[in-house]
Amino acid sequence: MTTIQPLLPNKLDNPAIVYIVAGHGGFDPIQKEYVTNGKRATHKGAEMHQNGTYYEGWGNRIAADYLAAICREWGLIPIRIHQEIQDTTPDTRSNEIDKYVRKFGSALAKRSVLIELHSNAANGTAKGARIYTTTNNDNSDILESHIRKYIKQLEKQFETFVLGEYKQEKNYTLIAQSSIPAVLIERAFHDNQQDAELLVCPKFNQAQMFAVVLGIIGFLNK
Numbered sequence: 427m428t429t430i431q432p433l434l435p436n437k438l439d440n441p442a443i444v445y446i447v448a449g450h451g452g453f454d455p456i457q458k459e460y461v462t463n464g465k466r467a468t469h470k471g472a473e474m475h476q477n478g479t480y481y482e483g484w485g486n487r488i489a490a491d492y493l494a495a496i497c498r499e500w501g502l503i504p505i506r507i508h509q510e511i512q513d514t515t516p517d518t519r520s521n522e523i524d525k526y527v528r529k530f531g532s533a534l535a536k537r538s539v540l541i542e543l544h545s546n547a548a549n550g551t552a553k554g555a556r557i558y559t560t561t562n563n564d565n566s567d568i569l570e571s572h573i574r575k576y577i578k579q580l581e582k583q584f585e586t587f588v589l590g591e592y593k594q595e596k597n598y599t600l601i602a603q604s605s606i607p608a609v610l611i612e613r614a615f616h617d618n619q620q621d622a623e624l625l626v627c628p629k630f631n632q633a634q635m636f637a638v639v640l641g642i643i644g645f646l647n648k
């Protein structure tokens with residue numbers, strides 16, 4: 427990633443906010459189980475979260491933590507909207523974001539974005555990242571194009587990684603209800619073993635979330 431020359435945004439005199447949502451639920455330490463039905467894939471013999479199984483909600487939270495840490499490092503204020511354990515509805519998450527956006531006012535809303543993190547599943551052979559916006563043409567599409575540019579570069583760094591060629595448009599609840607620019611990132615396919623191996627790789631998680639942060643900074647500096 428050393429070839430990328432990021433522009434640091436002005437920091438505290440010109441704050442920017444990144445609302446971070448990790449999809450689904452996490453691990454319940456009392457019940458000792460993953461709280462979301464489905465949203466997992468087992469790859470026999472592979473090093474996954476537990477006994478060869480990748481748990482999407484757990485992986486989304488790991489990515490969210492990388493994203494939050496890198497945001498902070500680069501002068502962006504991260505606000506996590508998901509609960510660490512409990513799964514919450516898109517409406518709950520949306521209301522939570524709205525509360526902050528209203529409280530912070532319109533000037534800061536112009537320097538705020540929403541990033542929702544997931545991994546994908548299909549038939550076990552589909553692979554790669556997908557970045558979703560809604561069917562509206564708005565600032566979310568511009569945010570998408572900035573993030574796409576940097577995530578695309580990961581193909582050079584990680585042999586098995588691919589980014590889907592086109593922007594995907596679908597009115598997923600949270601991004602559709604968002605009053606600020608919002609994208610939903612399907613980081614890779616967790617039911618594809620090569621992709622799942624990327625999703626549990628700390629180097630990949632860090633690089634992919636760094637790419638997201640560079641995209642956000644590019645968008646804010648546009």
Ligand SMILES: [Zn+2]
Pocket residue numbers: 449450465482544545
């Ligand atoms: Zn998901």
